[in-house]
Amino acid sequence: MSIKRFSLSQRIAHFLIALSIMSLFITGMPLLFKQHWLIMILGGEKVTMFLHRVFAIVLMATSLYLIIRNISIREMIFTPKDIKDFFGDVSFSLGKAEEEPKYGKYSWIMKASFWFACFEILVFIITGLILWFPFFFTQIIPRYNLLTVAEIHRTLAIMAFLHFSAHSFGNHLHPREFPLNKVIFTGEVSEEKAKHEYPLWYEKLEAGEK
Amino acid sequence: MTILISIVFFMMFLPITILSLPTLGDKMVDKKESIIKELIFLMTAFVLVFVLVYYLKSGGNITFGRYPYANYDSAVNFHNKISGILWVIVVLYSIGTVGLTLLDQLKFNRIEKRGEK
Numbered sequence: 001m002s003i004k005r006f007s008l009s010q011r012i013a014h015f016l017i018a019l020s021i022m023s024l025f026i027t028g029m030p031l032l033f034k035q036h037w038l039i040m041i042l043g044g045e046k047v048t049m050f051l052h053r054v055f056a057i058v059l060m061a062t063s064l065y066l067i068i069r070n071i072s073i074r075e076m077i078f079t080p081k082d083i084k085d086f087f088g089d090v091s092f093s094l095g096k097a098e099e100e101p102k103y104g105k106y107s108w109i110m111k112a113s114f115w116f117a118c119f120e121i122l123v124f125i126i127t128g129l130i131l132w133f134p135f136f137f138t139q140i141i142p143r144y145n146l147l148t149v150a151e152i153h154r155t156l157a158i159m160a161f162l163h164f165s166a167h168s169f170g171n172h173l174h175p176r177e178f179p180l181n182k183v184i185f186t187g188e189v190s191e192e193k194a195k196h197e198y199p200l201w202y203e204k205l206e207a208g209e210k
Numbered sequence: 211m212t213i214l215i216s217i218v219f220f221m222m223f224l225p226i227t228i229l230s231l232p233t234l235g236d237k238m239v240d241k242k243e244s245i246i247k248e249l250i251f252l253m254t255a256f257v258l259v260f261v262l263v264y265y266l267k268s269g270g271n272i273t274f275g276r277y278p279y280a281n282y283d284s285a286v287n288f289h290n291k292i293s294g295i296l297w298v299i300v301v302l303y304s305i306g307t308v309g310l311t312l313l314d315q316l317k318f319n320r321i322e323k324r325g326e327k
Contacts, residue, residue, distance in 0.1 A: 057262050061255045068250055093316035100317060109310065144285030148292045155296040159303050166307045176318055 002188040003205065005105075011187050013066055017117075020059040024124075025161060027052040032154045056128055063121050075106060076115065082108035105201040113167060120160045127153040 006014075027048050030038035042048045066073070085108045088101035106114075130137045130149045138146065171181045183189050194202045 053262070057259060060262070061259060064255055064258065068254065089317060090313065092320065093313045095320070100321065109314070144282075144288065147285050147289040151289055151293050151296060155293075155300055159300055162304055162307050166311055169311060170314060174314070174318070 001191045003191055003194050003202075004187060005183055005189045005194075006187040008187065011184060013062055014184055016058060016062040017121075020055045020062065021160070021164060023055040024052060024059065025157070025164070027055065028154075028157055029161075032157060053132065056125075056132075059121065060125055063125070076111050078108075078111055078115075082111060102199045103197065103201070104204070105198055107198075109170075113163070116163060120156060120163065123152065123156055124160070127156070 085101040091097035092100040
């Protein structure tokens with residue numbers, strides 16, 4: 001038996017964010033590292049920049065969708081239990097505790113990853129818009145700050161790439177899930193997996209059914 | 211042309227909104243509230259997309275290092291300071307990311323070993 005874990009809107013929003021982020025990496029990284037051969041493959045500098053902006057629009061619209069619909073945001077708020085779980089996980093992993101912490105629907109690392117992604121997207125949007133419309137924004141901020149804004153944008157891109165890699169490893173390439181964790185595509189998780197990985201959520205669901 | 215591209219973008223989000231109307235996360239919500247939120251999203255998204263698509267070709271060139279700078283030296287000094295701080299953050303963040311991934315792996319190994327017993 002399977003249990004519903006993600007709604008359709010959550011899955012589509014995740015898909016669009018993943019698609020736009022990956023495309024932004026592909027179109028942004030050649031510009032960041034001045035890889036002209038890659039820029040040529042993508043159709044030249046103008047086309048690469050055009051595509052970068054197109055996917056930025058997709059990312060912005062999806063983020064707006066998440067905010068207005070308030071998807072996942074309430075469920076992702078940190079609680080004191082998450083801090084306790086973090087220390088519990090460290091103790092268990094280092095062999096100092098016998099039992100691992102029991103998670104609810106989302107673990108502390110999922111929440112941390114979610115909020116960090118929100119922070120990244122927010123800074124990307126702000127710095128990206130400044131770089132997109134420099135003549136408008138230099139009426140508000142000093143012109144020489146554009147160099148710093150560009151630096152923030154590209155450094156954050158490297159951090160976002162690290163985040164993306166860790167997220168992909170933890171959810172798809174990890175021996176527990178390899179080769180693919182299908183839950184974000186199907187929205188359903190097996191009862192066995194839910195019982196084992198999210199026991200408090202499973203207990204809550206079971207109590208609700210009775 | 212701008213309107214046409216905006217409509218194409220807009221249409222991308224339309225199926226999501228139609229399909230996702232009955233549910234929000236795991237909880238059923240007030241349908242009237244849901245429809246109002248949906249309308250707000252669609253209108254805001256359309257305005258956002260229209261404005262951005264309008265500037266898609268006419269915006270500034272994001273390729274770094276091509277802006278005119280009035281105080282180039284002070285700009286570079288300020289940039290270098292911020293850049294240094296950012297790289298420290300990147301290094302710390304990398305250590306944190308690798309650390310958390312290893313921690314997860316250790317946890318997985320312990321659970322596996324316990325299962326074998």
